[in-house]
Amino acid sequence: MFGKSDRPDEFKFVPFTPSKSCSSFNCSGSEYNDYLINDALRSQDDHIAFTWLLTERSTGKIAAYMSLVMDAIKLSGAEKELHNLKYPFRTIPAMKIAKLAVDRSFSEKYKGIGTFMIATAERLAIACNTEYCAARFLTVDADIEHDKGVLAFYEKNDFIPNAELYNKNRKTISMRKDLYK
Numbered sequence: 001m002f003g004k005s006d007r008p009d010e011f012k013f014v015p016f017t018p019s020k021s022c023s024s025f026n027c028s029g030s031e032y033n034d035y036l037i038n039d040a041l042r043s044q045d046d047h048i049a050f051t052w053l054l055t056e057r058s059t060g061k062i063a064a065y066m067s068l069v070m071d072a073i074k075l076s077g078a079e080k081e082l083h084n085l086k087y088p089f090r091t092i093p094a095m096k097i098a099k100l101a102v103d104r105s106f107s108e109k110y111k112g113i114g115t116f117m118i119a120t121a122e123r124l125a126i127a128c129n130t131e132y133c134a135a136r137f138l139t140v141d142a143d144i145e146h147d148k149g150v151l152a153f154y155e156k157n158d159f160i161p162n163a164e165l166y167n168k169n170r171k172t173i174s175m176r177k178d179l180y181k
């Protein structure tokens, strides 16, 4: 079982590099497998998305991955009030989880890997805030077209839907998590 804040010794959290074999990665969404295998390194080279891997130390297998990007979200007056943000502008800086997936064989064995990845993204965003660049929120576009359940997954991890991009007909729901609340 993965904790929200600690990492079991048998796993490593490392940047994706060309030397890492990912062809056997298999999560429940085929486009997430394809992205890791065909696009993630190119996106990294082009500075479009930075991909992190959670790998099993003993086998080198990839248990999960996530791709992070910088982001900005537009909040309404009421939303800003909710976060006690007293600024005249609507656009607020954020870090986005552009992709997140857990290999099936690992999610069958361990509960909480997805949650661990989110907690890790949160730690990276807070570290970034401390040293380099501001991000008030962690954001995600919950892919409800692929699996409606991901909304519940992100809600369990304290994300809430953004008013601006919340629309019944959308394939994704834009969500945010306040890093400081």
Ligand SMILES: CC(C)(COP(=O)(O)OP(=O)(O)OC[C@H]1O[C@@H](n2cnc3c(N)ncnc32)[C@H](O)[C@@H]1OP(=O)(O)O)[C@@H](O)C(=O)NCCC(=O)NCCS
Residues within 6 Å of the ligand: 027, 028, 029, 032, 099, 100, 101, 102, 103, 107, 110, 111, 112, 113, 114, 115, 116, 140, 141, 142, 143, 146, 147, 148, 149, 150, 152, 153, 156
């Ligand atoms: C969505 C995903 C990342 C979740 O990872 P995970 O390791 O299974 O999630 P966790 O074990 O941390 O789950 C945390 C909680 O969310 C729930 N949850 C996780 N995935 C869920 C889903 N698809 N539907 C409903 N609930 C879900 C879990 O039951 C658990 O609830 P509990 O705390 O009450 O027991 C993983 O299923 C996955 O890789 N899916 C395919 C790719 C994908 O859809 N990525 C999201 C793109 S936006």
